[in-house]
Amino acid sequence: MSFADRSADVDLIAPPGAEMTAADTTPSKHSVVERIIPEPDPATRPKLVVVTCAGRSESKWMLRLMDFHPQTLCRNEPDRMTPAIKDASVSDWAEWEHLGMSIGPRIGFVDRPPAMPKDYMRGWVKATRADKLLYAHRFQKLTGRYPEGRHPGLFYNAERIAEAQRVLKLINARHLVCRLLTETDHIPIIHMVRHPGGMLNSWLNRFAPTKGESDLINTQRQILRRIHESDPAYERITGPTDSLDLAELKLWSWRHAQDSILRLGAAHPRYISIVFEQLSSNALELMAPVYAMCGLEYTDAMRELIRAETSRSKDIAGAWKDRLPREYVELVERVLESSLVGRIL
Numbered sequence: 001m002s003f004a005d006r007s008a009d010v011d012l013i014a015p016p017g018a019e020m021t022a023a024d025t026t027p028s029k030h031s032v033v034e035r036i037i038p039e040p041d042p043a044t045r046p047k048l049v050v051v052t053c054a055g056r057s058e059s060k061w062m063l064r065l066m067d068f069h070p071q072t073l074c075r076n077e078p079d080r081m082t083p084a085i086k087d088a089s090v091s092d093w094a095e096w097e098h099l100g101m102s103i104g105p106r107i108g109f110v111d112r113p114p115a116m117p118k119d120y121m122r123g124w125v126k127a128t129r130a131d132k133l134l135y136a137h138r139f140q141k142l143t144g145r146y147p148e149g150r151h152p153g154l155f156y157n158a159e160r161i162a163e164a165q166r167v168l169k170l171i172n173a174r175h176l177v178c179r180l181l182t183e184t185d186h187i188p189i190i191h192m193v194r195h196p197g198g199m200l201n202s203w204l205n206r207f208a209p210t211k212g213e214s215d216l217i218n219t220q221r222q223i224l225r226r227i228h229e230s231d232p233a234y235e236r237i238t239g240p241t242d243s244l245d246l247a248e249l250k251l252w253s254w255r256h257a258q259d260s261i262l263r264l265g266a267a268h269p270r271y272i273s274i275v276f277e278q279l280s281s282n283a284l285e286l287m288a289p290v291y292a293m294c295g296l297e298y299t300d301a302m303r304e305l306i307r308a309e310t311s312r313s314k315d316i317a318g319a320w321k322d323r324l325p326r327e328y329v330e331l332v333e334r335v336l337e338s339s340l341v342g343r344i345l
Contacts, residue, residue, distance in 0.1 A: 045071075045295030046188055046270070048100045051169045052177050052261075053192035054254055055199055058276035062192050063169045064309060065287055066294075067115040068302045073164040076110045077171060078103045085168065088175030093184055104166040105156075107134055116305065120160035131155050165294065174257050181264040181271060188270040188294050191261055195277050195345055196251055197332045201320035203250060213246070220249035227256050237338075247328055251335045258341040275344055277318065283310045 051066065053059040060076070067074040079086035082103055090096045113135045117126040125131050134155065170176065180187055208216060221241045228235040238244065238252040265271035270293055279286050283306050291298045324332075336342035 040292045040295050040297050042295055042297070045165060046186060047165060048097055049165060049167045049188045049190065049294050050173075050177070050180065051167060051190045051192065052171070052173050053194065054172055054257065055194055055202060056171060057198075057202060058192040058194045059169050059171060061276070061279070061309075062190060062274065063167065064112075064115060065283065065306060066167045066190075066290075067112075068305045068309075069165075069291065069296045070116060070119045071164055071296070072167050073104045073118070073120070073161065074111075074114075074167040074169070075103055075106075076108065076112065076169050078106075078108060078168050079170060079173075080110065081106060081108045086170055086173050086176055088173075088179055090176070090179065097187070100166055100168055101162075103168065104164065105161055111135060116301070118164070120157050120164050122155060122157060125155050165296070174261070177261055178264055181261070181268045185269050189265065189268065189272070190290060190293075191265060191271065191273045193258060193273055193275050193341060193344065195275070195320070195332075196254060196335060196341075197324050197329060198276070198318075198320040199254060200247060200251060200328060200332065201324045204247065205323075208246070217246050217249070220246060220253065223253045224249050227253060231256070247331060248335075251331065255335050255339050255341060259339055262340045262344070273344060277345075280310065280318075 049066070049072075051059055051062050053062075063074050063076060066072055078100075082099065085096070085099055085103060113129075113132040114121075117129070121131060177189060177191075180189060221244075224238065224241045224244070228238075228241070234252075234256060238248075241249065244252070262273060265273060272290060272293055274286060274290065284303060287306060288298055291302075336345065
């Protein structure tokens with residue numbers, strides 16, 4: 001069975017050779033606070049960017065912010081259209097990039113219309129924003145453009161859309177991201193990190209109720225057991241899996257995944273970690289190094305769009321503080337102790 005066939009949660013397990021050991025406390029050298037912002041260079045702009053995270057809220061917002069540039073083409077969870085893009089058993093990164101570029105012109109069911117007029121749109125489309133029709137679910141069903149509908153030439157310039165920077169949002173692509181960080185140095189990785197309190201609140205209230213409790217606990221227990229197999233020292237921190245409840249199992253596996261990506265990202269020239277809650281209150285400043293890393297100019301028009309978007313994100317980012325029970329808040333604090341991810345929150 002390929003990694004792409006597994007559940008999103010199973011992908012949190014560390015692959016051999018990329019474990020985050022319990023004793024490793026090396027801070028991330030590429031957190032947004034520490035990075036020196038380079039001047040964006042369109043001539044060396046990467047063709048493809050990966051946005052990764054453990055949840056939808058934080059990644060959806062980052063994808064939206066990346067969509068504020070006129071030369072980006074953003075795709076939300078493209079693995080729904082093409083599972084192979086998330087398969088960590090990649091043998092040829094050039095082929096993987098080609099696959100990522102081919103996804104760009106295709107419209108998936110969860111994709112949203114571009115946030116602004118794009119350079120690859122034809123003039124009349126920019127003026128009328130008729131492209132939004134292509135993303136309407138009813139239109140997609142009527143025309144058969146779902147799930148792999150392509151941008152028709154009437155709306156888009158084929159040459160310009162081929163040059164647009166693809167931004168792919170991949171949720172829980174833990175294995176793939178670890179390989180990207182260790183085996184490539186030219187693909188930008190934007191790692192969105194949400195406070196575990198917010199992650200747990202969302203997971204318990206939105207995802208967990210859709211699954212059987214017994215099956216969910218067994219799945220989470222299996223995940224953590226496999227982490228212990230690859231990183232025995234981690235079990236001394238978490239304790240035996242049989243003694244942990246559902247929230248504990250989820251949080252400990254989440255911490256291991258985030259710490260592993262942070263550690264590997266410290267050595268990657270085009271990796272950056274962004275905290276969702278910090279971005280919600282300081283997006284104008286924190287997006288500067290993100291755009292620069294991706295070779296994108298940061299314009300006044302983009303700043304105006306960000307100001308409007310930020311006003312809607314603050315409530316989402318902080319909602320968990322009033323909803324998460326006190327015992328879970330204390331659990332979150334305990335899980336963050338001595339972790340890398342705790343250092344950037």
